[in-house]
Amino acid sequence: MEYVYGIIIIVGLYVVLATSFNLIIGYGGLVSIAHPVFFALGAYTSAVLSRDFGVPVLLAMFAGMVVAVVASVALTLPTLRVSGDYLLIASIGFQLGLLEVIKNLRFTGGPGGFTNIPPFLIRDFGRESYVILVLAVTIAVVLLVRLIARSDYGRAMSAMRDDEQAFASVGRDAMWMKIVIFGLGSGIAGFAGALYAHYYRFITPEQFEILQSAAILTMVVVGGVRTTWGPVVGALLLQALPQALTFLHLPPSVLGPIQGLLFTGLVLVFMFVRPQGLVPAENVWRDRTPRSRTGEGG
Amino acid sequence: MTGVLEVKNLNKSFDGIVVARGINLSLTAGKVLGLIGPNGAGKTSFFNLISGVVKPDSGAVTLAGVSIDRLKSHERVRHGLSRTWQHIRLFPSLTVLDNLLVGTHDYPGESLLSVLLAHARLKQHDKIARERAADVLGRMGLSQVADALVSDLPYGQQKLIGVARALMGDARCLLLDEPMAGVEGQSYAAMQRVVRDAADCGVAVCVVEHNVGFIQDLCDEGVFMFSGAIMARGSVAELIRDPQLTELYFGH
Numbered sequence: 001m002e003y004v005y006g007i008i009i010i011v012g013l014y015v016v017l018a019t020s021f022n023l024i025i026g027y028g029g030l031v032s033i034a035h036p037v038f039f040a041l042g043a044y045t046s047a048v049l050s051r052d053f054g055v056p057v058l059l060a061m062f063a064g065m066v067v068a069v070v071a072s073v074a075l076t077l078p079t080l081r082v083s084g085d086y087l088l089i090a091s092i093g094f095q096l097g098l099l100e101v102i103k104n105l106r107f108t109g110g111p112g113g114f115t116n117i118p119p120f121l122i123r124d125f126g127r128e129s130y131v132i133l134v135l136a137v138t139i140a141v142v143l144l145v146r147l148i149a150r151s152d153y154g155r156a157m158s159a160m161r162d163d164e165q166a167f168a169s170v171g172r173d174a175m176w177m178k179i180v181i182f183g184l185g186s187g188i189a190g191f192a193g194a195l196y197a198h199y200y201r202f203i204t205p206e207q208f209e210i211l212q213s214a215a216i217l218t219m220v221v222v223g224g225v226r227t228t229w230g231p232v233v234g235a236l237l238l239q240a241l242p243q244a245l246t247f248l249h250l251p252p253s254v255l256g257p258i259q260g261l262l263f264t265g266l267v268l269v270f271m272f273v274r275p276q277g278l279v280p281a282e283n284v285w286r287d288r289t290p291r292s293r294t295g296e297g298g
Numbered sequence: 299m300t301g302v303l304e305v306k307n308l309n310k311s312f313d314g315i316v317v318a319r320g321i322n323l324s325l326t327a328g329k330v331l332g333l334i335g336p337n338g339a340g341k342t343s344f345f346n347l348i349s350g351v352v353k354p355d356s357g358a359v360t361l362a363g364v365s366i367d368r369l370k371s372h373e374r375v376r377h378g379l380s381r382t383w384q385h386i387r388l389f390p391s392l393t394v395l396d397n398l399l400v401g402t403h404d405y406p407g408e409s410l411l412s413v414l415l416a417h418a419r420l421k422q423h424d425k426i427a428r429e430r431a432a433d434v435l436g437r438m439g440l441s442q443v444a445d446a447l448v449s450d451l452p453y454g455q456q457k458l459i460g461v462a463r464a465l466m467g468d469a470r471c472l473l474l475d476e477p478m479a480g481v482e483g484q485s486y487a488a489m490q491r492v493v494r495d496a497a498d499c500g501v502a503v504c505v506v507e508h509n510v511g512f513i514q515d516l517c518d519e520g521v522f523m524f525s526g527a528i529m530a531r532g533s534v535a536e537l538i539r540d541p542q543l544t545e546l547y548f549g550h
Contacts, residue, residue, distance in 0.1 A: 152399075152407025152420065159389040159400045165351065166387040170401035171375035171467055172408055180410055284447060285391050 005131050009199055011239045012138040013192045018219040018231035020188035023145050025217070026226040026281075027154065028181035029161040031084060033213040034075065034091035035189055037098045038068040040208035042190025043197035044108055047117040050198070052107065057120040061194035068190025069183045071098075076182045080175050095210055103205045113204030120198040134195055141188055146228040150287055157181065158285040211260060218263045222270050224277030233278050238263070301325045302502035303348070303379070303471045308357030310347055310526075317343035318354065319527035325471055325502035330493065332517035332534055333506045336547050340526040341506040342384055345473045349381045350374045362470055376403075378470030382460045382477060384506075388448040394459055395444040398431040399424075401466035427466075434462045437495065438488045454485035461492060471502045478509040490516055510538060522546075 021035045042064035050060040075094050079086040103111045121129040148154055156177065160167045164174045197203050215238060223234025242259050250258065270277065301324030308321040317340040325331055333341050346352040348359055350371035359366050366374050375381075389397050399405075406412045406423050413420065435441050438458045443451060448459060461477055477489055493516060497503050507513050513520060513534050520534040524546045530537060537543055 148410065148413070151413045152405070152424070153410055153413040155392065155396055156400055156405070156407040158391045159397075162389040162391050163387050165371075166383065166389065167400075168371040169349065169375060169381055169383070169387075170463060171372050171403070172400070172405065173370075173372050177408065184410070283391065284393065285396065 002127065005127050007239075007243065008131050009134045009195075011236060012134040013196055014216070014219065014235040014239050015138050015232050016141045016192040017189055017216050018223065018235040019142050019145050020185040020192070021216050022220045022225065022227075022231045023148070023188075024182055024185035026220060027145075027149055027157050027161075028178060028185070029084075029157075030076075030178055030182055031088045032075075032091035032182070033088070033210065033217070034095040035186075035216050036208040036210070036212035037095045038072060038186040038189040039193040039196070039212070040099065040102060040203075040205070041068045041071055042193030043203050043208075044102060044114065044193075045190070046194035047114050047197045047203060048107060050118045051114075051116060057118055057198055061120075061191060061198070064194035064197075065187045065191040068193070069187040072183045072186035073179060076179045080178055092210075095213065099205050099208060109204075111205060113202060114197075115202050117197050117201040117203070119201060122199075130199055134199075137191070137195065142228060142232060149226075149228070152287075155285055155287065214260070214263050218267050220277075222266050222277055224279030224281060226281040227277070227279045230277050230279040230281070237278075238266075302327045302362055303504075304358075304360045305348065306358045306360075308344075308347060308354050308359070310343065310352065310354045316340075316526045318347055318357075319525065321357070321526075321528055323521065323528065325504055327470070327500045327502050328497055329518045330497045330503040330505060330516055332513040332520040333504060333523060334510075334513060334520055334534075334537060334547075335523035336549065338525075339523040341523055342475055343526070344523070345381055345475055345504075345506065349379060349473065375467060375469075378468065379473070380464040380467050380469035380471070381473040382464050382475055384475040384479070386456050386460045388456060388459055388463070390447070390449045392448065393445050394435070394440065394448055394451070395428070395431055397448055397459060397463050398434065398466050399427050401463040402427040402430070403466070403468040431462075431466065434465055434492075438462055438492055439484060440488075454481040454483070457481050458485055458488060458492075461489065465492070465496060469496075469501055472496055472504070474503065474505045474507075476506055476508065478507055478512045486512075510534075514538070 017035065017039060024030050024032060045067040046060040046064035049055040049063055050057045055063065075090060076087065079090040102108045108114055121133060156172060160174050160177055167174050219234035219238050220231050222237065223232065224230025241262060245255060245258060303325040305321055305323040308318045310318040321344065335341055343352065347354050350369060361377050361379055364377065366377055366379065369377065389400065392400065406420050432441065435444055440455060440458060443455065448456060457477055457480065461474065464472060474493065478486065481489055490512065493503060505513065505517065517534050520532065520537045521528055522530045522537050522543050529546065530540065530543060
């Protein structure tokens with residue numbers, strides 16, 4: 001059963017990561033590859049605070065989220081003043097650089113990783129309780145992003161993506177909106193990191209490498225950018241595929257590159273065959289009350 | 299009488315090409331001022347400088363007595379400076395109505411917290427904004443296309459929607475960049491009516507336009523621009539009759 005629980009939790013957390021990344025890259029139109037590092041910041045913050053500073057786990061988890069938000073603002077505030085392109089360039093440095101810092105610090109356990117992270121809920125209520133927690137967070141995140149996308153805020157995000165200058169000319173602050181979207185998406189990733197850390201109780205910098213970025217991006221693109229269910233479908237599919245590959249009993253030295261090739265290959269195939277992803281987005285922004293409108297995609 | 303918008307000694311050049319040469323201009327509440335001049339005279343650049351899209355090299359702009367020089371584009375709009383674009387620039391992923399709703403003053407959709415928490419306030423604002431949008435669309439004769447995609451509409455109607463969106467923000471000063479280019483028939487009359495109505499409500503309007511008939515019908519006064527400088531100000535009829543200005547306009 002533990003194996004199944006492990007799969008449910010990892011798939012759930014990747015749904016959270018893909019959904020929050022969809023908020024940033026899809027709805028916000030912000031191109032970044034630094035999602036795994038916010039996942040890492042949440043995991044490390046929560047792990048360090050709870051193990052070495054005696055902070056209650058739940059509080060440490062929220063602290064992990066806050067640290068991810070603060071770090072995201074440190075990335076977006078200077079770069080977005082210039083342009084979106086700088087965000088992408090800076091996000092690469094952020095992802096690689098911050099992970100190097102984590103690798104070289106003593107209190108994070110360095111490259112060997114951070115062990116003995118206190119468990120949460122499992123000792124008192126069993127493994128099932130943690131599975132329920134992760135599923136609840138997953139559903140909450142998917143519904144939250146859906147709510148935002150279909151609210152007035154979603155309409156404003158749509159307008160901002162269409163034409164930033166015209167958006168400013170109706171009195172709206174595009175930069176602040178981008179910072180908020182990026183902060184929220186990164187905060188959610190940080191919380192997912194904390195959930196990850198307290199289940200597996202062992203984290204290493206390698207788990208948050210740039211390859212994860214490709215995986216999360218693939219989930220969003222293959223699933224369907226700017227849709228509620230796209231990242232969910234994408235995360236399920238892309239987590240199921242590597243699991244299926246493990247049944248082929250290939251040596252680990254081959255398995256790693258094959259997974260990488262699979263992700264990249266899938267993105268390429270989808271770019272040509274089905275650029276809209278498995279779940280296509282509508283061309284028109286729609287609010288919570290569905291109405292029949294012309295000109296909608298799929 | 300001091301104007302709603304006061305521009306003092308505005309200068310700007312790009313790599314030696316002067317687009318604004320010591321411009322002094324005042325826009326008065328309730329009046330429509332026509333900005334006339336040949337292509338390249340610096341009319342759109344002048345709008346870009348005032349609206350904060352481009353930073354001037356020197357000069358000062360005040361709106362209702364408050365300096366707006368240090369304000370960003372969107373902050374100027376919140377102070378009451380609204381503009382349209384020569385190339386319309388609507389939001390193509392939104393319907394006509396949604397284009398207008400994003401343009402409302404004090405738009406709650408900009409704040410994530412208010413969207414998630416202040417539901418009652420949101421509903422109240424939404425109701426008022428929809429009524430207002432319906433009113434603006436009604437006056438433009440566009441009620442029947444409220445739920446249409448903007449990109450599905452003819453060019454003339456898109457131009458009207460650009461102006462309608464700018465009117466949603468409680469502007470004190472409205473800058474219209476070639477509102478009549480490509481506009482014909484019913485849209486032409488609707489545009490005239492709406493701009494005049496805005497002025498009658500106390501908005502100071504400035505119109506850049508090549509359509510001399512429209513300028514003559516609508517504007518209380520005209521300004522002639524050439525090579526980044528204001529050459530003359532007076533009644534539109536006078537400016538059109540002036541042989542020197544005509545020569546500058548047609549370049550012969």
